[in-house]
Structures are given as structure tokens and as C-alpha cells.
Amino acid sequence: MKPQKRIVLAYSGGLDTSIILKWLQENYKAEIICYTADIGQKIDKKKIIKNAKRLGVKKIIIQNLKNIFVKDYVFPMLRGHAIYEGVYLLGTSIARPLIAKDQIRIAKKYKAYAVSHGATGKGNDQVRLELGYHFFGPKIKIITPWRIWKLKSRTDLIKYAKKNNIPIPKDKKGASPFSVDDNLFHTSTEGKVLENPKNSAPEFIFERTVSPEKSPNNTTFVSINFKNGDPIGINGKKLSPATLLEKLNKIAGKNGIGRVDLVENRFLGIKSRGVYETPGGTILINAHRAIESVTLDKKTMHRKDSIMPRYAELIYNGYWYSKERLKLQKIVDLKKNKVNGTVKLKLYKGNITILSRITKSNAYSIKKVSFEENKSFNRLNVERFINFHKKKLK
Numbered sequence: 421m422k423p424q425k426r427i428v429l430a431y432s433g434g435l436d437t438s439i440i441l442k443w444l445q446e447n448y449k450a451e452i453i454c455y456t457a458d459i460g461q462k463i464d465k466k467k468i469i470k471n472a473k474r475l476g477v478k479k480i481i482i483q484n485l486k487n488i489f490v491k492d493y494v495f496p497m498l499r500g501h502a503i504y505e506g507v508y509l510l511g512t513s514i515a516r517p518l519i520a521k522d523q524i525r526i527a528k529k530y531k532a533y534a535v536s537h538g539a540t541g542k543g544n545d546q547v548r549l550e551l552g553y554h555f556f557g558p559k560i561k562i563i564t565p566w567r568i569w570k571l572k573s574r575t576d577l578i579k580y581a582k583k584n585n586i587p588i589p590k591d592k593k594g595a596s597p598f599s600v601d602d603n604l605f606h607t608s609t610e611g612k613v614l615e616n617p618k619n620s621a622p623e624f625i626f627e628r629t630v631s632p633e634k635s636p637n638n639t640t641f642v643s644i645n646f647k648n649g650d651p652i653g654i655n656g657k658k659l660s661p662a663t664l665l666e667k668l669n670k671i672a673g674k675n676g677i678g679r680v681d682l683v684e685n686r687f688l689g690i691k692s693r694g695v696y697e698t699p700g701g702t703i704l705i706n707a708h709r710a711i712e713s714v715t716l717d718k719k720t721m722h723r724k725d726s727i728m729p730r731y732a733e734l735i736y737n738g739y740w741y742s743k744e745r746l747k748l749q750k751i752v753d754l755k756k757n758k759v760n761g762t763v764k765l766k767l768y769k770g771n772i773t774i775l776s777r778i779t780k781s782n783a784y785s786i787k788k789v790s791f792e793e794n795k796s797f798n799r800l801n802v803e804r805f806i807n808f809h810k811k812k813l814k
Contacts, residue, residue: 424449425449425450425451425533425534426451426452426527426530426533426534427444427450427452427453427535427536427563428526428527428530428536429441429453429535430455430456430523430536430537430538431454431455431456431468431538432538433456433468433472435577435586435587435588435589436538437538438471438475438586438587439577439581439584439586440536440565441454441472442586443565443569443571443580444563444565445475445476448534448563450534453477453479453480453530453532454468454472454477454479454480454481455481455523456468456480456483457485457518457523458482458484458486459486459489459518459519459603460602460665461601461604462627463482465482469482475586483526485518486604486662487660489518489603489604489605489662490605490661490662490664490665491650493514493517493518494514494604494605494665494701495661496749496753497735498704498705498708499649499650499708499753499756500728500731500732500748500749501708501725501728502728502735503705503728504733504735505685507680508682508696508736509606509696509698509701509702509705510735510736511605511607511608511696511701512544512601512608513548513735513736513738514735515603516548516549517548517552517740517741520548520551520553520555520556521552521556523553524556524557527557527560528560533561534560534561534562534563535553535557535560535561535563536562537550537564538565538566539566541566542688543686543688543692544688544736544737546566547687547738548738548740550562550564551738551741552740598610598611598612598614598625600627602627604666606678606697606701607628607696608697609621609626609627609694609696610692610693610694610695614693615693617693621695626679626697627697628673628678628697628699629672629673629676629677629678629679629697629699630673630674632676632769632770632771633676633769635675635676635768635769635770636675639766639767639768640671640675640768641764641765641766641767642654642668642671642703642764642767643656643762643763643764643765644762644763645658646708646759646760646762646763647760648756649756649757650756651664651704651708652664656762665700665704668700668703668704669699669700670699671699671703671767672700672702672703672767673699675767676769677699677703677770677771677772678699678700678701679695679696680696680697681693681695682696687737687738702772703765703767703772706765706774707763707765707774708759710763710774710777711759711760713777713784714761714777714781714783714784715759715761715779715781716755716758716759724751724752727748727751727752730744730748731749758781758783760779760781761777761778761779761781762776762777762778762779763778764778
């Protein structure tokens with residue numbers, strides 16, 4: 421008797437992936453292995469296991485990837501100051517490559533012939549996941565329910581769930597939930613009232629930030645310690661990558677920092693409106709730029725800024741493992757060993773103010789910039805400098 425074929429499903433335990441799980445069972449003669457990557461999202465392990473077992477799944481894997489996610493994905497991206505279309509800190513985009521990589525690892529371990537995911541047919545995540553699948557497991561089949569099944573709408577999914585006794589969750593107002601994705605770096609909310617850009621985002625959808633109006637009336641001070649371009653501690657206390665980001669999320673969130681409401685251009689050409697919360701990441705990207713300002717030379721900083729839009733777009737489009745992104749990462753990290761020191765910030769009602777930058781780097785010279793007379797800067801050279809550039813105007 422031939423061994424049963426296996427499919428590894430990226431499973432959250434929620435409505436969509438539970439429906440996909442049942443659909444895979446009905447349409448493929450294969451054992452379904454449920455795989456959940458714990459990257460800091462709100463996660464109920466008991467619920468995931470219960471929902472999967474209810475549908476007959478025997479193998480359920482929940483993998484803790486929080487430190488790997490922050491250290492090897494979030495931190496390199498922050499070193500590049502990656503921001504898509506001026507505001508988006510790429511919280512969902514940066515998570516998908518890691519999920520895809522580890523899901524393929526599981527598929528190979530259990531000799532699965534296919535992997536599957538719950539990304540919709542109009543979104544970016546299907547591209548990001550499948551590029552990752554292909555990179556690490558080009559011979560493994562990819563099953564994409566949203567692009568091949570006959571369920572065409574949210575209404576169809578609800579009917580299918582009711583037919584198969586799959587629990588249907590409700591939001592805080594008792595209605596079907598918004599589309600929410602979260603991890604240790606951010607939370608994104610899409611769908612329903614947000615689909616019309618004229619509608620304001622209702623306050624109840626925010627999960628990790630308070631509104632600036634309801635944040636404390638007193639200021640909060642925080643210091644970020646950097647070594648070799650990465651944050652390593654808060655207020656002088658060394659922390660693991662995941663713990664550091666988790667603490668900053670709480671500090672920033674209670675001060676109303678990290679909210680973004682944007683209409684973005686998806687890779688597939690569709691415009692999409694979403695609300696993103698990236699509290700700790702917003703502090704880190706501001707602090708990182710501040711420490712670089714006193715540790716890196718002008719040429720290096722401007723080179724990084726010039727490649728950032730392309731670097732961010734590659735991450736957004738799912739090209740984390742591409743040769744081009746890796747090439748740009750080398751530029752980003754060229755002098756990261758010089759980025760050491762501490763940045764002190766003041767947080768107040770949604771605002772971040774840089775208070776001080778402390779470093780042993782000699783990239784910044786007080787003597788040269790001082791208004792006091794000194795011999796370290798020759799003013800006559802300035803006139804020659806200007807005359808040289810006058811010629812370039814012709």
C-alpha cells in the first residue's frame with residue numbers, strides 16, 4: 421500500500437484557513453499537516469489545535485520564530501530604512517518570506533508533495549509566499565484555493581463554513597471581522613468600512629495603539645542602544661530582539677505612536693486601503709536614522725537613501741530572497757559596524773522627538789561645525805568650492 425500523500429497548510433486556526441483545510445480534505449486525497457509560524461501575532465495555541473483536530477488533522481505544528489523574525493528580517497530591513505510609498509513600514513511584507521521558508525522546511529521534513537496558503541487572489545501575500553516557496557522548494561507543488569475554488573465571495577465562505585460546522589468569529593461589534601494580519605512588528609486592518617477611502621477608520625479597530633488624544637498627558641523618555649547598526653537594548657538594559665521590539669510596542673502604543681492610514685498600490689496593480697499600526701518600529705526607524713546621522717559619512721548615508729525606494733519595493737513585492745535585494749543589502753550594511761551608540765527620545769501624544777545622540781564615532785566634528793573661530797575649517801576653500809560648481813550651471 422502506497423503511503424498517503426501530504427500537504428502542508430499555512431494554518432492560523434481562523435475562519436479562512438479552516439475553510440481551506442476542509443476544502444483540501446474534500447478535493448485532495450492527502451493528509452493535511454497544519455503549520456503555524458508564531459512570529460508574535462495574537463495566537464491561541466489551544467484554539468488552533470482544537471479547530472484543526474475538529475476537522476480531523478493529526479499533525480499540527482506551531483513554530484516559535486519570533487527572535488529569528490526580528491533579528492534576521494525586521495532588523496536588516498530597518499537598517500535600510502525601508503518605507504514603501506512614503507509611509508508603509510512593510511510589516512506584513514517582511515513576515516511572508518520567513519513563513520514561506522519555514523513552511524517549505526516542514527514540507528521537506530515530512531516529505532509532503534505540496535504546500536498551501538490562505539492568501540486571497542487579489543492580494544500581495546500570494547505572490548510573497550509563492551516566491552518564497554519556489555526559492556526553497558521549486559519541486560514542491562503549490563495549491564492556491566482562492567484562485568481555483570468556486571467560492572467567490574465572503575458570503576460563499578460563510579455559507580460553506582455553516583454547512584461544515586466551522587465556527588464563524590465576530591468582531592467587537594458582533595459582525596463578521598475585518599481582515600486583520602498581525603505579527604510582532606505590526607498590525608494591519610483591511611476590508612468592510614475601510615474599503616471606501618472617504619470613510620474614517622473606526623477607533624475600535626485599533627489593537628495596539630491608543631489615539632493620541634487619549635494618550636498620557638505626561639511625556640515618556642526612552643533610550644535605544646545600538647551596536648553594529650542594530651538595537652540591542654532599552655535604557656541601557658540589553659534585550660533579545662523579540663523582547664526589545666515587544667517592549668517598544670507597548671511604550672509607543674500607549675503614547676499613540678505608529679498609526680498609518682494609507683491607500684497603497686499593490687504589486688498586482690490594485691489600489692488598496694488599509695490601516696497599519698507599527699508602534700515599536702516607528703520608534704526604531706527614527707532612532708536608527710538619528711544614530712546614523714552622527715556615525716556615518718555623507719556619501720554612505722546618501723547612497724543608502726538613493727537605493728531605499730527600490731529596496732522597499734523589492735520587499736513589498738516579495739523579492740526578499742532575490743539577488744537584487746541581497747545586493748542592495750550589502751550597500752545598506754557596508755558600514756554598519758560604525759553605527760554604535762545611544763539615542764534618547766521623548767514621546768508625547770503621537771510625536772517622537774530626538775533629544776540626544778551619544779557615540780564614540782568621530783564622523784561628527786564639533787570643531788568643524790562650531791561657530792567659534794577655529795583652525796580646523798578653511799573658509800577660503802568654500803569660495804573655490806562654489807566657483808567650481810558655478811561652472812556646472814552652464
